[in-house]
Amino acid sequence: MQLALTDDELAFRDELRAFFRNEIPAEIRNRARHGQHLSKDDIVTSQRILNAHGLAVPNWPVEWGGRDWTPVQRHIWHDELQLASVPEPLTFNANMIGPVIAHFGSQELKERFLPATANLDIWWCQGFSEPEAGSDLASLRTTAVRDGDSYIVNGQKTWTTLAQHADWIFCLVRTDPAVKKQAGISMLLFPLDTPGVTVRPIELIDGGYEVNEVFLENVRVPANQLVGAENQGWTYAKFLLGNERTGIAAVGQTKVRLWLAKEHAKQTRVGEQTLLDDPLFAARLAELENELLALELVQLRVAAGSADGKPNPVSSILKLRGTELQQAVTELLVDIAGPDSLAREDESSPDWARRSTATYLNYRKTSIYGGSNEVQRSIIASTILGL
Numbered sequence: 001m002q003l004a005l006t007d008d009e010l011a012f013r014d015e016l017r018a019f020f021r022n023e024i025p026a027e028i029r030n031r032a033r034h035g036q037h038l039s040k041d042d043i044v045t046s047q048r049i050l051n052a053h054g055l056a057v058p059n060w061p062v063e064w065g066g067r068d069w070t071p072v073q074r075h076i077w078h079d080e081l082q083l084a085s086v087p088e089p090l091t092f093n094a095n096m097i098g099p100v101i102a103h104f105g106s107q108e109l110k111e112r113f114l115p116a117t118a119n120l121d122i123w124w125c126q127g128f129s130e131p132e133a134g135s136d137l138a139s140l141r142t143t144a145v146r147d148g149d150s151y152i153v154n155g156q157k158t159w160t161t162l163a164q165h166a167d168w169i170f171c172l173v174r175t176d177p178a179v180k181k182q183a184g185i186s187m188l189l190f191p192l193d194t195p196g197v198t199v200r201p202i203e204l205i206d207g208g209y210e211v212n213e214v215f216l217e218n219v220r221v222p223a224n225q226l227v228g229a230e231n232q233g234w235t236y237a238k239f240l241l242g243n244e245r246t247g248i249a250a251v252g253q254t255k256v257r258l259w260l261a262k263e264h265a266k267q268t269r270v271g272e273q274t275l276l277d278d279p280l281f282a283a284r285l286a287e288l289e290n291e292l293l294a295l296e297l298v299q300l301r302v303a304a305g306s307a308d309g310k311p312n313p314v315s316s317i318l319k320l321r322g323t324e325l326q327q328a329v330t331e332l333l334v335d336i337a338g339p340d341s342l343a344r345e346d347e348s349s350p351d352w353a354r355r356s357t358a359t360y361l362n363y364r365k366t367s368i369y370g371g372s373n374e375v376q377r378s379i380i381a382s383t384i385l386g387l
């Protein structure tokens with residue numbers, strides 16, 4: 001079991017640290033570190049710098065921009081990216097549709113889409129969930145009927161994250177209604193400015209706008225924008241969702257937030273002392289730090305033991321505990337902010353404090369996406385504990 005980095009891996013880590021610090025604009029990293037709004041331009045700028053140096057899509061095949069790294073090197077890359085507060089390559093591009101096209105797409109689709117996807121020349125969004133098909137995704141009702149050299153698509157998608165920025169959508173559709181529900185699904189690619197596509201925003205509980213409804217009315221999609229084979233979309237969707245869980249524990253990002261929590265606690269007065277001097281708060285902070293350290297060691301063990309390419313059921317522990325700690329740290333920041341956490345319109349309150357409740361509410365989603373934590377507990381019980 002490898003729980004420490006080798007000399008070569010330490011040198012690799014230091015090289016990445018220097019690159020992230022010197023090449024990614026400091027103002028972008030500073031906004032990311034403090035949880036401030038990142039514009040579309042910020043995300044595109046960062047990813048294009050990474051891609052120009054072969055650091056945007058290291059998990060892809062080498063011929064399409066990937067790197068021939070070990071699993072531990074890929075772990076170091078992702079951890080250091082988060083520790084440096086570099087905006088991560090857009091997950092819809094880097095971890096979702098890119099690997100699917102690279103693995104299942106025709107040579108024509110690969111050449112057409114992979115370079116633009118890696119460089120964020122195309123911003124993708126995910127057309128999976130529907131009003132009646134969320135956790136039970138195989139119940140989706142959006143249809144695609146073949147009409148000559150095209151498909152005619154009708155239906156609705158929902159919770160489509162960042163569709164307001166997207167150029168294209170990768171969309172699950174039902175192409176054969178006569179077979180069992182998983183067997184008749186295909187994956188189509190089409191631009192969001194295609195006639196018949198309507199994107200409508202959904203306002204979230206935190207007042208933010210990052211998800212959308214997408215309505216599809218007689219949308220004509222060229223048949224050569226079908227991924228792989230017709231009625232094989234469920235296979236591609238499972239492959240995609242497996243990639244979505246990569247790095248979902250976000251240990252590096254949680255470390256940064258915990259460091260910020262300590263800095264804010266130092267500035268928060270409680271009587272004659274600061275909040276950081278309060279023994280109950282200090283104990284809570286120490287417990288979170290210890291749990292995060294334990295999770296980091298598990299993550300390194302999973303990375304070091306995954307050289308054979310087989311799925312590791314311990315990744316369910318990473319997803320479960322990682323998202324729980326993300327939520328715990330955002331809750332901690334709300335508690336530090338106190339009444340200022342509710343003062344959204346009061347500019348006399350610190351900016352970080354006014355944003356803390358919105359961030360806390362937004363992070364309720366982490367225990368649902370990428371496979372809900374209830375599902376992860378079942379996986380742990382059956383595959384690790386043998387229950």
